[in-house]
Amino acid sequence: MMNSSMLLSITTFVYAFASVLYIGAWTFKKEILAKLGMAVLVLGFASNTAGIGLRWIESYQMGYGHAPFSNMYESLVFFSWTVAALYIFVEFKYRERIIGVFATPLIFLAIAYASLSPNIADKITPLIPALKSNWLIGHVITCFLGYAGFAVAFGFSIMYLVKPENKDDHGLRSRLPSLAVIDELTYQMVMFGFLFLTIGIITGAVWANSAWGTYWSWDPKETWSLITWLIYATLLHLRMVRGWHGKQIAWVSILGFMAVLFTYFGVNLLPGLHSYA
Amino acid sequence: MNKKASNQGPLNRVWMFFCSVKLTVVILLSLAFTSVIGTLIPQNASGAFYLQKYGQGWNEVFKALDIVDMYNAWWFLLLLGLLVVNIVVCSIERLGYTWKIIFPKKVVFRLERFQRLKHKETFSCDNSPDDLVSRYEVFLKKRVGKVTRETTDTGTALFAETGRWTRIGVYVVHLSIILLLVGAVLGSLWGFKGHVSIPEGQTTDVVELKQGAHEHLTLDFSIRCNTFDVSFYDTGAPNEFKSNITLLEKGEEVLTCDILVNHPLRYKGISLYQSNYGTASAKNVTLAITSRGSGMVYQKLLEFNQPVDLPENRGQFIMERFASGYNFRGHNLGEAFVGKVISPDTTETSVIIPLKFPTFDKMRGGQLIFAVENFEKQYYTGLQVNKDPGVWCVYAGFILMIIGCWVTFFMSHQSYCVEIRNPDGTNTLVEVSAIANRNAQSLKLKTARLASTMKELKS
Numbered sequence: 112m113m114n115s116s117m118l119l120s121i122t123t124f125v126y127a128f129a130s131v132l133y134i135g136a137w138t139f140k141k142e143i144l145a146k147l148g149m150a151v152l153v154l155g156f157a158s159n160t161a162g163i164g165l166r167w168i169e170s171y172q173m174g175y176g177h178a179p180f181s182n183m184y185e186s187l188v189f190f191s192w193t194v195a196a197l198y199i200f201v202e203f204k205y206r207e208r209i210i211g212v213f214a215t216p217l218i219f220l221a222i223a224y225a226s227l228s229p230n231i232a233d234k235i236t237p238l239i240p241a242l243k244s245n246w247l248i249g250h251v252i253t254c255f256l257g258y259a260g261f262a263v264a265f266g267f268s269i270m271y272l273v274k275p276e277n278k279d280d281h282g283l284r285s286r287l288p289s290l291a292v293i294d295e296l297t298y299q300m301v302m303f304g305f306l307f308l309t310i311g312i313i314t315g316a317v318w319a320n321s322a323w324g325t326y327w328s329w330d331p332k333e334t335w336s337l338i339t340w341l342i343y344a345t346l347l348h349l350r351m352v353r354g355w356h357g358k359q360i361a362w363v364s365i366l367g368f369m370a371v372l373f374t375y376f377g378v379n380l381l382p383g384l385h386s387y388a
Numbered sequence: 389m390n391k392k393a394s395n396q397g398p399l400n401r402v403w404m405f406f407c408s409v410k411l412t413v414v415i416l417l418s419l420a421f422t423s424v425i426g427t428l429i430p431q432n433a434s435g436a437f438y439l440q441k442y443g444q445g446w447n448e449v450f451k452a453l454d455i456v457d458m459y460n461a462w463w464f465l466l467l468l469g470l471l472v473v474n475i476v477v478c479s480i481e482r483l484g485y486t487w488k489i490i491f492p493k494k495v496v497f498r499l500e501r502f503q504r505l506k507h508k509e510t511f512s513c514d515n516s517p518d519d520l521v522s523r524y525e526v527f528l529k530k531r532v533g534k535v536t537r538e539t540t541d542t543g544t545a546l547f548a549e550t551g552r553w554t555r556i557g558v559y560v561v562h563l564s565i566i567l568l569l570v571g572a573v574l575g576s577l578w579g580f581k582g583h584v585s586i587p588e589g590q591t592t593d594v595v596e597l598k599q600g601a602h603e604h605l606t607l608d609f610s611i612r613c614n615t616f617d618v619s620f621y622d623t624g625a626p627n628e629f630k631s632n633i634t635l636l637e638k639g640e641e642v643l644t645c646d647i648l649v650n651h652p653l654r655y656k657g658i659s660l661y662q663s664n665y666g667t668a669s670a671k672n673v674t675l676a677i678t679s680r681g682s683g684m685v686y687q688k689l690l691e692f693n694q695p696v697d698l699p700e701n702r703g704q705f706i707m708e709r710f711a712s713g714y715n716f717r718g719h720n721l722g723e724a725f726v727g728k729v730i731s732p733d734t735t736e737t738s739v740i741i742p743l744k745f746p747t748f749d750k751m752r753g754g755q756l757i758f759a760v761e762n763f764e765k766q767y768y769t770g771l772q773v774n775k776d777p778g779v780w781c782v783y784a785g786f787i788l789m790i791i792g793c794w795v796t797f798f799m800s801h802q803s804y805c806v807e808i809r810n811p812d813g814t815n816t817l818v819e820v821s822a823i824a825n826r827n828a829q830s831l832k833l834k835t836a837r838l839a840s841t842m843k844e845l846k847s
């Protein structure tokens with residue numbers, strides 16, 4: 112009988128294969144490999160979705176009955192899912208294929224870390240009373256959509272910095288989409304991420320108010336998500352008001368993503384309420 | 389802006405200082421970086437903690453800069469204040485200008501602006517210009533908005549626009565930030581955060597405001613805890629905490645209900661939240677008394693502070709209290725019963741029975757060894773008691789912020805121009821171009837889609 116952990120382990124390998132295809136498409140300049148990469152990515156996304164759904168059902172069968180967003184393993188799996196969903200959407204909307212080179216590895220890395228790291232338990236555990244709230248689902252989904260936007264923006268920023276500005280360079284790196292397109296995509300992804308991080312912080316605040324009676328208590332995870340928010344708010348002003356573009360924005364976006372990573376992983380090293388995810 | 393800059397009074401210089409987006413960037417980044425400090429250094433811990441962990445020197449620095457409560461420190465609040473002034477000044481400076489764009493006396497389209505654009509969608513077809521003009525007029529009205537028609541030197545131009553109002557989006561976002569901060573100030577000025585611990589069956593109306601600081605507040609109603617229940621999963625992890633509460637006003641019961649985590653009770657602007665619990669005391673305690681001499685074990689059911697006669701004529705025993713953390717020569721023994729033996733010659737010996745160490749009393753070396761065989765826990769419930777009259781303001785800010793961000797990011801003020809010309813009398817040339825105040829990329833895609841639909845529409 113297939114269980115969710117097995118299905119998600121398989122998903123890891125499917126995502127790995129998709130990344131390899133994208134990297135191949137870029138290295139060998141074969142459009143067909145990128146097309147294949149997208150097909151494999153969609154397949155991985157389907158099994159990722161099934162894995163999350165199955166895990167949800169399993170938690171009901173075990174009598175705990177909660178959405179699969181409650182620990183590090185589940186959140187990483189969901190992170191892969193959101194980045195994959197967003198990336199698939201972007202590729203279809205903007206019709207640029209090679210851009211998957213820097214986004215698909217992130218999808219693979221997150222789920223690989225969840226499946227393979229010995230520090231991360233994939234057992235389904237019951238929820239502590241504070242987490243039993245409908246706000247949990249809304250809060251986690253919106254936060255992760257935000258993180259996904261920033262992750263894809265990060266991939267694009269790296270791509271921007273890697274691409275040579277010199278038009279005569281015909282090496283590997285010049286095969287990436289035009290700088291203007293990458294720049295625009297980075298900015299779009301940051302806006303998407305910012306909107307959802309904003310909603311994520313807000314749902315978290317409303318939830319905290321209904322569970323503990325304060326909408327803001329400067330707990331380290333809260334504070335770090337605010338720090339992330341402030342960095343991206345700065346990016347938006349630099350872009351919209353001061354006209355920053357290209358490399359400058361790429362660096363700010365990378366800085367912002369470092370803050371996202373710290374909010375996600377680093378904060379668990381600090382004490383606080385949020386230490387579950 | 390230039391008008392003001394030429395008139396360089398000191399007041400104007402202050403005004404210009406607050407007008408700059410550079411200042412915004414500096415403040416936002418300062419807030420981000422200083423906020424990090426409070427996540428690395430634990431906040432609001434005891435003085436002894438800082439002294440022990442960081443040493444004398446750092447402790448002085450922390451005290452001087454209010455690092456131990458940095459999110460309420462004067463310099464942090466000052467940064468937030470500067471942010472508000474910055475937003476207000478900027479908005480005053482810009483809003484008038486934006487307002488005129490949003491509500492113009494007359495909407496004018498300037499053909500040259502569109503003609504100068506590099507990017508245009510162009511196609512040709514063999515319909516007559518008049519036919520196309522009337523078709524596209526209907527089409528644009530449906531797809532974009534009100535259409536203005538103009539005859540040009542070479543043919544006809546149709547203009548349509550949409551989303552003029554979206555220019556207000558940024559101001560909505562900035563207003564929302566002000567609402568959040570005003571809400572926070574309202575809450576800290578006229579609200580409170582407190583805590584009560586009520587043993588089952590008892591009533592209180594006194595709220596402790598700061599743990600250990602002996603600041604109290606008396607509510608104008610009182611809270612009785614009827615029962616407290618905790619249930620566990622089979623893994624041993626807690627499943628649910630539930631307090632059954634009755635509120636009383638002037639001794640009369642007004643309301644009885646359950647409070648659970650995530651299900652607070654709100655009454656007269658005051659909210660009661662389940663926050664913690666513990667063992668306050670015990671009832672139906674069964675004492676097991678083992679005699680060293682005879683090896684006999686006697687059982688006694690007892691109540692607190694009611695003397696019971698001891699077997700083998702060894703006097704009386706009084707169970708005095710239940711301690712949730714008993715301190716024995718510097719060691720915390722955890723939950724323990726505390727009582728005393730009064731021997732027939734009236735000397736008293738105290739007896740400690742920790743739950744974790746059932747044979748502890750053997751060490752006392754008395755003739756009788758006391759242990760607790762059975763008891764029922766009597767819980768206390770810990771409730772957070774809060775009042776925050778600023779919450780509605782904060783929530784209004786939340787809603788406006790989401791709406792404002794959505795409008796600013798994904799909507800824009802777009803103007804479209806469709807030029808229809810027939811230069812050589814056979815083929816009609818159609819040019820579609822567009823201008824928007826942001827999101828150039830998505831405008832390009834949208835214009836392309838619009839043009840391809842228009843091309844289909846021709847027959």
Ligand code: HEM
Binds near residue numbers: 344475
């Ligand atoms: C975090 C607190 C924020 C502060 C202190 C702040 C402050 C400012 C200031 C002072 C300006 C320049 C004056 C003006 O044009 O009105 C400005 C402009 C702007 N801000 Fe913000 N802002 C904040 C958050 C945001 C957010 C979250 C957004 C995203 C929707 C945003 C979007 C904009 C835009 C688009 C402009 C340009 C306005 C224009 O084109 O006229 N701001 N901001």
